[in-house]
Amino acid sequence: MLNNIWFIAAIWIGLAFAASLISIRLGIAVALVEVFMGVIAGNFLGLHETTQWIDFLALMGSLTLTFLAGAEIDPQSFKTNLKSSLAMGILSFVLPFIGVWMFAQYFLGWGILQAQIAGIALSTTSVAIVYSVMIEKGLSNTPVGTLILAAVFITDVGTVLLLGALFANFNLLMLLFIVSMAVAFFIMPYLTKTIIKKLGANSISNPEIKFILLVLFLLAWIATAAKSEAVLSSFVMGFALARVFINNKTIINRIRTIAFTFFTPFFFIKAGLYISLDAVLVSFGVISLLLLAKVIFKSAGVWPVARAIKLNVKISNYTTLLMSTGLTFGTISATFGFNSNIIDQNQYTILVTVVILSGVIPTIIAQKFFEPSLQEMNNRGKSKDIR
Numbered sequence: 001m002l003n004n005i006w007f008i009a010a011i012w013i014g015l016a017f018a019a020s021l022i023s024i025r026l027g028i029a030v031a032l033v034e035v036f037m038g039v040i041a042g043n044f045l046g047l048h049e050t051t052q053w054i055d056f057l058a059l060m061g062s063l064t065l066t067f068l069a070g071a072e073i074d075p076q077s078f079k080t081n082l083k084s085s086l087a088m089g090i091l092s093f094v095l096p097f098i099g100v101w102m103f104a105q106y107f108l109g110w111g112i113l114q115a116q117i118a119g120i121a122l123s124t125t126s127v128a129i130v131y132s133v134m135i136e137k138g139l140s141n142t143p144v145g146t147l148i149l150a151a152v153f154i155t156d157v158g159t160v161l162l163l164g165a166l167f168a169n170f171n172l173l174m175l176l177f178i179v180s181m182a183v184a185f186f187i188m189p190y191l192t193k194t195i196i197k198k199l200g201a202n203s204i205s206n207p208e209i210k211f212i213l214l215v216l217f218l219l220a221w222i223a224t225a226a227k228s229e230a231v232l233s234s235f236v237m238g239f240a241l242a243r244v245f246i247n248n249k250t251i252i253n254r255i256r257t258i259a260f261t262f263f264t265p266f267f268f269i270k271a272g273l274y275i276s277l278d279a280v281l282v283s284f285g286v287i288s289l290l291l292l293a294k295v296i297f298k299s300a301g302v303w304p305v306a307r308a309i310k311l312n313v314k315i316s317n318y319t320t321l322l323m324s325t326g327l328t329f330g331t332i333s334a335t336f337g338f339n340s341n342i343i344d345q346n347q348y349t350i351l352v353t354v355v356i357l358s359g360v361i362p363t364i365i366a367q368k369f370f371e372p373s374l375q376e377m378n379n380r381g382k383s384k385d386i387r
Contacts, residue, residue, distance in 0.1 A: 016265035038272020061267025070238025089154025091301030330355035
């Protein structure tokens, strides 16, 4: 029975449905509940392995989430908040990288390369979780919401560049990926608008969405061939098309509906499968210390900037906690370290567990104690940069 594709699909969709009901009942972001469902499934329901098609749907979840997050950033607002976003985003990955690196090397006794992988993995911020939480509460297109998403993007770009600078090989495929992404960034808005104009945005066959997916898949192919990350190009394409979607809300709403209904549950539930409660108990001390280190160094980078740009204390706390989350890029960095024989199985398990817990714990605290209202995000977050 467990080998039947329809039964496996029913289990996963059943977990996603249960997560939706719990999310509505408790008022917690559905992404977090889906992660918890993955933990339960992996530790108590015997759902330890995935299939190739589940892995694909999970990849689609990360791809569409990062695309949608980029599409939520209004280019004009991004330009207005560029200095604030850069300051927050850069400090958000530089301080945790250096702090966790030093902590892992000199306190935990890890080697320098292992400690650097730890620093990179725990310097990331989860664009998937931040976007999911804010879109569920309608905060993503507020001035502060745009600022946070832009800062998250800068943080993760910095993390990817750092991983590449320290460990990756620069070759012709990497150059091809950079050039392809740059070309697509400039021509995608024109081509998408042309398709919408010629074929219409209300066609039942949705040619514009298929065209967008085609480009995302091609860039993902080049990215993976160059040993870079597909979600990076996805975010950039979302940002490139943000102005197009301002006048075509129907299209972005269709993509969001497809993503959150079918793709993202597989992504978040699969993330929860990585958490082994046995491993957490065995390495509880190290995991707790690394999680605490990540939050402390993230706070040192984000909170002072938030206050400096006149965000109030509540929104500054909320922003800091969301920027402390991790998931996709953190897991990718740890996986790279493991596959490259830089870190061992135990270190990999510790880092992935810390990454996923950082996606859950700070977000729950942010939602329960510091979540601002829509009015607060529009009005009380104003500064000389935020309009």
